[in-house]
Amino acid sequence: MTTYLRELASRLIGCDTVSTKSNVEAMEYLGSHLESHGFRTAWHRSEVAGVPKADLVAVAGPPEPDGLIVSGHVDVVPFIGQPGWQRDPLRLEIEDDRVYGRGASDMKVFLAQCVEAAAQLDLASLQRPLVFIFTSDEEVGCRGAERLLPVLPTLLSEIPQPRLAWIGEPTSYQVFHTHKGVAIFSITVHGLGGHSSMPEQGVNAIAVAGKVIETIGRYQEELRQQPSTAFANLFPESPYTTLNFGSIRGGTAANMIAEECTVQVSYRPLPQGDPLEAYREIARRVQELDLRDYGSPHHRARLEIGEAFVVPPLLSPRDTPLESALFSRLDRKTSGGAPFATDGCQFARAGIASLICGPGDLDQAHQPNESMRREAFENGARVILDVVHTLCGVGTA
Numbered sequence: 001m002t003t004y005l006r007e008l009a010s011r012l013i014g015c016d017t018v019s020t021k022s023n024v025e026a027m028e029y030l031g032s033h034l035e036s037h038g039f040r041t042a043w044h045r046s047e048v049a050g051v052p053k054a055d056l057v058a059v060a061g062p063p064e065p066d067g068l069i070v071s072g073h074v075d076v077v078p079f080i081g082q083p084g085w086q087r088d089p090l091r092l093e094i095e096d097d098r099v100y101g102r103g104a105s106d107m108k109v110f111l112a113q114c115v116e117a118a119a120q121l122d123l124a125s126l127q128r129p130l131v132f133i134f135t136s137d138e139e140v141g142c143r144g145a146e147r148l149l150p151v152l153p154t155l156l157s158e159i160p161q162p163r164l165a166w167i168g169e170p171t172s173y174q175v176f177h178t179h180k181g182v183a184i185f186s187i188t189v190h191g192l193g194g195h196s197s198m199p200e201q202g203v204n205a206i207a208v209a210g211k212v213i214e215t216i217g218r219y220q221e222e223l224r225q226q227p228s229t230a231f232a233n234l235f236p237e238s239p240y241t242t243l244n245f246g247s248i249r250g251g252t253a254a255n256m257i258a259e260e261c262t263v264q265v266s267y268r269p270l271p272q273g274d275p276l277e278a279y280r281e282i283a284r285r286v287q288e289l290d291l292r293d294y295g296s297p298h299h300r301a302r303l304e305i306g307e308a309f310v311v312p313p314l315l316s317p318r319d320t321p322l323e324s325a326l327f328s329r330l331d332r333k334t335s336g337g338a339p340f341a342t343d344g345c346q347f348a349r350a351g352i353a354s355l356i357c358g359p360g361d362l363d364q365a366h367q368p369n370e371s372m373r374r375e376a377f378e379n380g381a382r383v384i385l386d387v388v389h390t391l392c393g394v395g396t397a
Protein backbone atom coordinates (compact mmCIF):
# COMPACT_ATOMS: atom_id res chain seq x y z
CA MET A 1 0.00 0.00 0.00
CA THR A 2 1.30 3.43 -0.79
CA THR A 3 1.34 6.08 1.91
CA TYR A 4 -0.41 8.25 -0.70
CA LEU A 5 -3.45 5.93 -0.80
CA ARG A 6 -3.57 5.87 2.96
CA GLU A 7 -3.44 9.67 3.10
CA LEU A 8 -6.20 10.03 0.49
CA ALA A 9 -8.51 7.48 2.12
CA SER A 10 -7.87 8.82 5.58
CA ARG A 11 -8.64 12.39 4.54
CA LEU A 12 -11.83 11.39 2.69
CA ILE A 13 -13.14 9.27 5.56
CA GLY A 14 -12.29 12.16 7.90
CA CYS A 15 -14.65 14.51 6.00
CA ASP A 16 -18.19 14.14 7.32
CA THR A 17 -20.08 13.80 4.04
CA VAL A 18 -23.36 12.39 5.33
CA SER A 19 -25.84 13.29 2.57
CA THR A 20 -27.53 16.07 4.56
CA LYS A 21 -24.19 17.91 4.88
CA SER A 22 -22.01 19.73 2.40
CA ASN A 23 -19.60 17.57 0.39
CA VAL A 24 -17.68 20.54 -1.01
CA GLU A 25 -14.51 20.14 1.08
CA ALA A 26 -14.11 16.45 0.17
CA MET A 27 -14.90 17.12 -3.49
CA GLU A 28 -12.43 20.01 -3.77
CA TYR A 29 -9.78 17.84 -2.14
CA LEU A 30 -10.37 15.16 -4.79
CA GLY A 31 -10.45 17.75 -7.57
CA SER A 32 -7.19 19.42 -6.56
CA HIS A 33 -5.39 16.08 -6.46
CA LEU A 34 -6.73 15.04 -9.87
CA GLU A 35 -5.68 18.43 -11.27
CA SER A 36 -2.19 17.96 -9.86
CA HIS A 37 -2.01 14.68 -11.81
CA GLY A 38 -2.90 16.45 -15.07
CA PHE A 39 -6.69 16.05 -15.21
CA ARG A 40 -8.94 18.90 -16.33
CA THR A 41 -11.79 19.38 -13.86
CA ALA A 42 -15.29 20.74 -14.36
CA TRP A 43 -17.80 21.30 -11.62
CA HIS A 44 -21.51 21.20 -11.19
CA ARG A 45 -22.49 23.10 -8.08
CA SER A 46 -25.90 23.28 -6.50
CA GLU A 47 -27.58 24.07 -3.23
CA VAL A 48 -29.95 21.61 -1.58
CA ALA A 49 -32.01 23.01 1.31
CA GLY A 50 -29.39 25.73 1.75
CA VAL A 51 -26.50 23.23 1.79
CA PRO A 52 -23.85 23.64 -0.93
CA LYS A 53 -23.14 20.53 -3.00
CA ALA A 54 -20.60 19.78 -5.69
CA ASP A 55 -20.34 17.11 -8.36
CA LEU A 56 -17.01 16.66 -10.08
CA VAL A 57 -16.05 15.68 -13.61
CA ALA A 58 -12.31 15.16 -14.26
CA VAL A 59 -11.09 14.43 -17.77
CA ALA A 60 -7.85 13.26 -19.34
CA GLY A 61 -6.99 12.06 -22.82
CA PRO A 62 -7.75 13.09 -26.40
CA PRO A 63 -11.22 14.16 -27.67
CA GLU A 64 -11.91 10.75 -29.19
CA PRO A 65 -15.12 8.71 -28.92
CA ASP A 66 -15.48 5.54 -26.83
CA GLY A 67 -13.87 6.71 -23.64
CA LEU A 68 -14.53 5.31 -20.19
CA ILE A 69 -16.31 6.85 -17.20
CA VAL A 70 -15.20 5.66 -13.77
CA SER A 71 -17.61 6.84 -11.12
CA GLY A 72 -18.45 6.85 -7.44
CA HIS A 73 -20.32 8.89 -4.85
CA VAL A 74 -18.72 10.83 -2.03
CA ASP A 75 -21.71 10.97 0.34
CA VAL A 76 -22.26 8.38 3.06
CA VAL A 77 -25.20 7.21 5.16
CA PRO A 78 -25.55 8.58 8.72
CA PHE A 79 -23.69 7.05 11.65
CA ILE A 80 -24.93 9.21 14.53
CA GLY A 81 -27.60 7.23 16.32
CA GLN A 82 -26.68 4.02 14.54
CA PRO A 83 -26.21 1.38 17.25
CA GLY A 84 -23.16 -0.90 17.28
CA TRP A 85 -20.31 1.53 16.55
CA GLN A 86 -17.18 0.71 18.53
CA ARG A 87 -14.86 2.90 16.48
CA ASP A 88 -14.65 6.50 15.36
CA PRO A 89 -16.63 6.48 12.06
CA LEU A 90 -14.55 9.40 10.74
CA ARG A 91 -11.16 7.78 11.33
CA LEU A 92 -9.46 5.38 8.94
CA GLU A 93 -8.11 2.47 10.96
CA ILE A 94 -6.21 -0.48 9.60
CA GLU A 95 -6.25 -3.53 11.81
CA ASP A 96 -5.17 -7.03 10.81
CA ASP A 97 -6.73 -7.67 7.40
CA ARG A 98 -9.47 -5.03 7.54
CA VAL A 99 -9.67 -1.30 6.88
CA TYR A 100 -12.29 0.56 8.94
CA GLY A 101 -14.26 3.81 8.72
CA ARG A 102 -17.61 5.13 7.42
CA GLY A 103 -17.32 4.93 3.65
CA ALA A 104 -14.54 2.32 3.67
CA SER A 105 -16.67 -0.01 1.54
CA ASP A 106 -19.37 2.41 0.38
CA MET A 107 -17.40 3.99 -1.25
CA LYS A 108 -14.70 6.48 -0.39
CA VAL A 109 -11.84 4.03 -0.68
CA PHE A 110 -12.73 3.45 -4.33
CA LEU A 111 -12.50 7.21 -4.92
CA ALA A 112 -9.10 7.28 -3.20
CA GLN A 113 -8.00 4.41 -5.44
CA CYS A 114 -9.14 6.37 -8.52
CA VAL A 115 -6.86 9.26 -7.48
CA GLU A 116 -3.99 6.89 -6.71
CA ALA A 117 -4.45 5.34 -10.17
CA ALA A 118 -4.53 8.83 -11.73
CA ALA A 119 -1.18 9.59 -10.10
CA GLN A 120 0.34 6.53 -11.76
CA LEU A 121 -1.14 6.97 -15.25
CA ASP A 122 0.96 8.14 -18.18
CA LEU A 123 -1.69 10.54 -19.53
CA ALA A 124 0.24 11.26 -22.73
CA SER A 125 -0.30 7.68 -23.85
CA LEU A 126 -4.12 7.74 -23.48
CA GLN A 127 -5.72 6.91 -26.81
CA ARG A 128 -9.29 7.45 -25.60
CA PRO A 129 -10.59 9.73 -22.84
CA LEU A 130 -10.78 8.70 -19.20
CA VAL A 131 -13.47 10.53 -17.24
CA PHE A 132 -13.83 10.40 -13.47
CA ILE A 133 -17.29 11.41 -12.25
CA PHE A 134 -17.70 11.83 -8.51
CA THR A 135 -21.24 12.55 -7.32
CA SER A 136 -23.17 13.87 -4.33
CA ASP A 137 -26.44 12.68 -2.79
CA GLU A 138 -26.37 9.12 -4.14
CA GLU A 139 -27.57 7.75 -0.81
CA VAL A 140 -30.71 9.89 -0.92
CA GLY A 141 -31.99 8.76 -4.31
CA CYS A 142 -29.12 9.31 -6.78
CA ARG A 143 -30.02 12.99 -6.89
CA GLY A 144 -26.50 14.29 -7.49
CA ALA A 145 -26.19 12.19 -10.64
CA GLU A 146 -29.71 13.20 -11.63
CA ARG A 147 -28.67 16.87 -11.44
CA LEU A 148 -25.32 16.31 -13.13
CA LEU A 149 -26.15 14.12 -16.13
CA PRO A 150 -28.16 16.68 -18.11
CA VAL A 151 -25.17 19.08 -18.10
CA LEU A 152 -22.50 16.41 -18.58
CA PRO A 153 -22.01 17.05 -22.33
CA THR A 154 -21.32 20.73 -21.55
CA LEU A 155 -18.88 19.87 -18.77
CA LEU A 156 -17.09 17.40 -21.04
CA SER A 157 -16.64 20.17 -23.60
CA GLU A 158 -14.86 18.75 -26.67
CA ILE A 159 -14.74 15.19 -25.25
CA PRO A 160 -17.50 13.03 -26.78
CA GLN A 161 -19.67 11.58 -24.01
CA PRO A 162 -18.42 8.06 -23.26
CA ARG A 163 -20.94 5.25 -23.60
CA LEU A 164 -19.57 3.08 -20.80
CA ALA A 165 -19.45 3.74 -17.06
CA TRP A 166 -17.85 1.69 -14.33
CA ILE A 167 -19.37 2.40 -10.93
CA GLY A 168 -17.22 1.14 -8.06
CA GLU A 169 -20.00 0.45 -5.54
CA PRO A 170 -19.18 -2.29 -3.01
CA THR A 171 -19.70 -5.69 -4.62
CA SER A 172 -16.60 -7.57 -3.40
CA TYR A 173 -15.59 -7.29 -7.09
CA GLN A 174 -18.63 -9.18 -8.37
CA VAL A 175 -20.01 -7.67 -11.58
CA PHE A 176 -23.63 -6.48 -11.69
CA HIS A 177 -25.34 -5.08 -14.79
CA THR A 178 -28.81 -4.62 -13.36
CA HIS A 179 -30.64 -3.58 -10.25
CA LYS A 180 -34.19 -2.89 -9.20
CA GLY A 181 -35.53 0.63 -8.88
CA VAL A 182 -36.95 2.28 -5.80
CA ALA A 183 -40.25 4.12 -5.39
CA ILE A 184 -41.21 5.93 -2.18
CA PHE A 185 -44.50 7.55 -1.32
CA SER A 186 -46.76 8.18 1.64
CA ILE A 187 -50.43 7.63 2.26
CA THR A 188 -52.12 9.90 4.77
CA VAL A 189 -55.49 8.99 6.23
CA HIS A 190 -57.47 12.05 7.30
CA GLY A 191 -60.07 11.03 9.88
CA LEU A 192 -62.32 13.01 12.14
CA GLY A 193 -61.11 13.63 15.68
CA GLY A 194 -63.06 13.68 18.92
CA HIS A 195 -63.37 12.17 22.38
CA SER A 196 -62.58 8.48 22.47
CA SER A 197 -65.81 7.81 24.41
CA MET A 198 -67.87 8.81 21.37
CA PRO A 199 -66.43 6.90 18.41
CA GLU A 200 -69.59 7.31 16.32
CA GLN A 201 -68.99 11.03 16.05
CA GLY A 202 -65.58 10.61 14.44
CA VAL A 203 -63.47 8.42 12.17
CA ASN A 204 -60.34 6.91 13.57
CA ALA A 205 -57.50 7.46 11.10
CA ILE A 206 -55.35 4.73 12.65
CA ALA A 207 -58.12 2.15 12.25
CA VAL A 208 -58.54 3.09 8.58
CA ALA A 209 -54.76 3.08 8.07
CA GLY A 210 -54.90 -0.52 9.29
CA LYS A 211 -57.14 -1.36 6.33
CA VAL A 212 -54.76 0.42 3.97
CA ILE A 213 -51.81 -1.57 5.34
CA GLU A 214 -53.72 -4.84 5.07
CA THR A 215 -54.58 -4.07 1.43
CA ILE A 216 -50.98 -3.30 0.50
CA GLY A 217 -49.81 -6.37 2.41
CA ARG A 218 -52.16 -8.60 0.40
CA TYR A 219 -50.78 -7.08 -2.83
CA GLN A 220 -47.25 -7.93 -1.68
CA GLU A 221 -48.38 -11.50 -1.05
CA GLU A 222 -49.74 -11.72 -4.61
CA LEU A 223 -46.55 -10.33 -6.11
CA ARG A 224 -44.48 -12.79 -4.12
CA GLN A 225 -46.58 -15.65 -5.45
CA GLN A 226 -45.96 -14.61 -9.08
CA PRO A 227 -42.17 -14.49 -9.36
CA SER A 228 -40.68 -13.48 -12.72
CA THR A 229 -38.96 -16.36 -14.47
CA ALA A 230 -36.96 -13.86 -16.55
CA PHE A 231 -35.36 -12.42 -13.40
CA ALA A 232 -35.11 -15.61 -11.33
CA ASN A 233 -31.35 -15.83 -11.83
CA LEU A 234 -30.60 -12.13 -11.48
CA PHE A 235 -32.61 -11.61 -8.30
CA PRO A 236 -32.76 -15.11 -6.78
CA GLU A 237 -33.93 -13.91 -3.35
CA SER A 238 -36.90 -11.95 -4.68
CA PRO A 239 -37.60 -12.14 -8.43
CA TYR A 240 -40.59 -9.87 -7.98
CA THR A 241 -41.39 -6.34 -6.80
CA THR A 242 -40.82 -6.15 -3.04
CA LEU A 243 -42.75 -3.77 -0.79
CA ASN A 244 -41.91 -2.20 2.55
CA PHE A 245 -43.67 -0.11 5.18
CA GLY A 246 -40.98 2.33 6.23
CA SER A 247 -42.72 4.29 8.97
CA ILE A 248 -46.10 5.00 10.49
CA ARG A 249 -47.16 8.05 12.42
CA GLY A 250 -50.58 8.88 13.82
CA GLY A 251 -52.74 9.74 16.78
CA THR A 252 -52.23 12.03 19.77
CA ALA A 253 -53.45 10.41 23.00
CA ALA A 254 -55.18 7.29 24.28
CA ASN A 255 -58.41 9.15 24.98
CA MET A 256 -58.65 10.89 21.62
CA ILE A 257 -59.91 9.62 18.25
CA ALA A 258 -56.87 9.65 15.99
CA GLU A 259 -57.40 12.38 13.44
CA GLU A 260 -54.53 11.62 11.13
CA CYS A 261 -52.24 8.72 10.28
CA THR A 262 -49.42 8.64 7.72
CA VAL A 263 -47.79 5.49 6.41
CA GLN A 264 -44.63 5.67 4.37
CA VAL A 265 -44.41 2.97 1.73
CA SER A 266 -41.53 2.02 -0.51
CA TYR A 267 -41.09 -0.68 -3.10
CA ARG A 268 -38.42 -2.00 -5.43
CA PRO A 269 -39.69 -2.70 -8.95
CA LEU A 270 -37.99 -5.16 -11.30
CA PRO A 271 -36.12 -3.59 -14.24
CA GLN A 272 -38.97 -4.18 -16.68
CA GLY A 273 -42.08 -2.23 -17.50
CA ASP A 274 -43.12 0.99 -15.82
CA PRO A 275 -41.64 1.48 -12.32
CA LEU A 276 -44.85 3.28 -11.33
CA GLU A 277 -47.12 0.33 -12.12
CA ALA A 278 -47.21 -0.89 -8.48
CA TYR A 279 -47.87 2.67 -7.28
CA ARG A 280 -50.92 2.94 -9.52
CA GLU A 281 -52.15 -0.51 -8.51
CA ILE A 282 -51.83 0.33 -4.80
CA ALA A 283 -53.63 3.64 -5.34
CA ARG A 284 -56.44 1.86 -7.17
CA ARG A 285 -56.88 -0.77 -4.46
CA VAL A 286 -56.86 1.56 -1.46
CA GLN A 287 -59.30 3.92 -3.13
CA GLU A 288 -61.78 1.05 -3.36
CA LEU A 289 -61.68 0.51 0.39
CA ASP A 290 -64.58 1.16 2.72
CA LEU A 291 -63.09 4.14 4.51
CA ARG A 292 -65.30 3.94 7.61
CA ASP A 293 -63.72 2.72 10.82
CA TYR A 294 -65.06 -0.17 12.92
CA GLY A 295 -66.66 2.01 15.58
CA SER A 296 -68.40 4.54 13.40
CA PRO A 297 -70.87 3.85 10.56
CA HIS A 298 -71.54 7.53 9.78
CA HIS A 299 -68.32 9.08 8.54
CA ARG A 300 -65.67 8.16 6.05
CA ALA A 301 -62.00 9.03 6.17
CA ARG A 302 -60.26 10.71 3.26
CA LEU A 303 -57.08 9.34 1.69
CA GLU A 304 -54.24 11.49 0.47
CA ILE A 305 -51.80 9.54 -1.66
CA GLY A 306 -48.52 11.41 -2.03
CA GLU A 307 -46.57 11.62 -5.24
CA ALA A 308 -44.02 8.84 -5.72
CA PHE A 309 -40.31 9.62 -5.68
CA VAL A 310 -38.70 7.20 -8.13
CA VAL A 311 -35.15 5.98 -8.61
CA PRO A 312 -35.36 4.09 -11.91
CA PRO A 313 -34.12 0.50 -12.23
CA LEU A 314 -31.02 -0.37 -14.24
CA LEU A 315 -30.71 -2.96 -16.98
CA SER A 316 -27.44 -2.51 -18.87
CA PRO A 317 -26.60 -4.36 -22.08
CA ARG A 318 -24.35 -7.43 -21.77
CA ASP A 319 -21.10 -8.19 -23.59
CA THR A 320 -19.74 -4.65 -23.61
CA PRO A 321 -15.96 -4.03 -23.76
CA LEU A 322 -16.18 -2.91 -20.11
CA GLU A 323 -17.75 -6.23 -19.14
CA SER A 324 -14.98 -8.16 -20.91
CA ALA A 325 -12.29 -6.02 -19.27
CA LEU A 326 -13.73 -6.49 -15.77
CA PHE A 327 -14.39 -10.21 -16.30
CA SER A 328 -10.88 -10.86 -17.48
CA ARG A 329 -9.14 -8.69 -14.84
CA LEU A 330 -11.23 -10.04 -11.94
CA ASP A 331 -11.56 -13.60 -13.21
CA ARG A 332 -15.36 -13.42 -13.37
CA LYS A 333 -17.64 -15.28 -15.74
CA THR A 334 -21.09 -14.07 -14.79
CA SER A 335 -22.92 -10.82 -14.20
CA GLY A 336 -25.89 -10.55 -11.88
CA GLY A 337 -28.36 -8.23 -10.18
CA ALA A 338 -27.21 -5.86 -7.46
CA PRO A 339 -29.40 -5.78 -4.36
CA PHE A 340 -29.26 -1.95 -4.21
CA ALA A 341 -29.89 0.99 -6.53
CA THR A 342 -27.03 3.09 -7.94
CA ASP A 343 -26.18 6.19 -9.96
CA GLY A 344 -26.09 3.77 -12.92
CA CYS A 345 -29.81 4.38 -13.46
CA GLN A 346 -29.10 8.06 -14.13
CA PHE A 347 -26.21 7.25 -16.48
CA ALA A 348 -28.53 4.86 -18.33
CA ARG A 349 -31.02 7.66 -18.98
CA ALA A 350 -28.20 9.51 -20.74
CA GLY A 351 -27.45 6.47 -22.91
CA ILE A 352 -24.41 5.36 -20.89
CA ALA A 353 -24.23 1.62 -20.11
CA SER A 354 -23.13 1.10 -16.51
CA LEU A 355 -21.63 -1.82 -14.69
CA ILE A 356 -21.50 -2.02 -10.92
CA CYS A 357 -18.31 -3.54 -9.52
CA GLY A 358 -16.09 -2.44 -6.68
CA PRO A 359 -13.57 -3.38 -4.03
CA GLY A 360 -15.78 -2.78 -0.98
CA ASP A 361 -17.82 -5.55 0.56
CA LEU A 362 -21.51 -5.86 -0.18
CA ASP A 363 -22.36 -6.84 3.39
CA GLN A 364 -20.41 -3.91 4.89
CA ALA A 365 -22.29 -1.05 3.24
CA HIS A 366 -24.30 1.06 5.72
CA GLN A 367 -23.15 -1.13 8.67
CA PRO A 368 -21.67 0.03 12.00
CA ASN A 369 -17.87 -0.43 12.11
CA GLU A 370 -17.96 -0.45 8.29
CA SER A 371 -14.84 -2.04 6.83
CA MET A 372 -13.30 -3.60 3.74
CA ARG A 373 -10.66 -6.23 3.06
CA ARG A 374 -7.16 -4.85 3.36
CA GLU A 375 -6.07 -6.74 0.27
CA ALA A 376 -8.78 -5.07 -1.86
CA PHE A 377 -7.81 -1.73 -0.31
CA GLU A 378 -4.18 -2.12 -1.33
CA ASN A 379 -4.71 -3.56 -4.81
CA GLY A 380 -7.66 -1.47 -6.03
CA ALA A 381 -5.66 1.18 -7.87
CA ARG A 382 -3.89 -1.59 -9.79
CA VAL A 383 -7.27 -2.99 -10.89
CA ILE A 384 -8.35 0.47 -12.10
CA LEU A 385 -5.08 0.95 -13.98
CA ASP A 386 -5.41 -2.41 -15.72
CA VAL A 387 -9.01 -1.80 -16.79
CA VAL A 388 -8.15 1.71 -18.02
CA HIS A 389 -5.20 0.25 -19.87
CA THR A 390 -7.49 -2.20 -21.66
CA LEU A 391 -10.21 0.32 -22.53
CA CYS A 392 -8.32 3.57 -23.03
CA GLY A 393 -5.08 2.12 -24.30
CA VAL A 394 -2.85 3.78 -21.78
CA GLY A 395 0.60 2.83 -20.61
CA THR A 396 1.71 3.36 -17.00
CA ALA A 397 4.55 5.55 -15.89
Ligand SMILES: [Zn+2]
Pocket residue numbers: 073106107138169170
Ligand atom coordinates in the same frame (compact mmCIF):
# COMPACT_ATOMS: atom_id res chain seq x y z
ZN1 LIG B 1 -22.86 3.40 -2.38
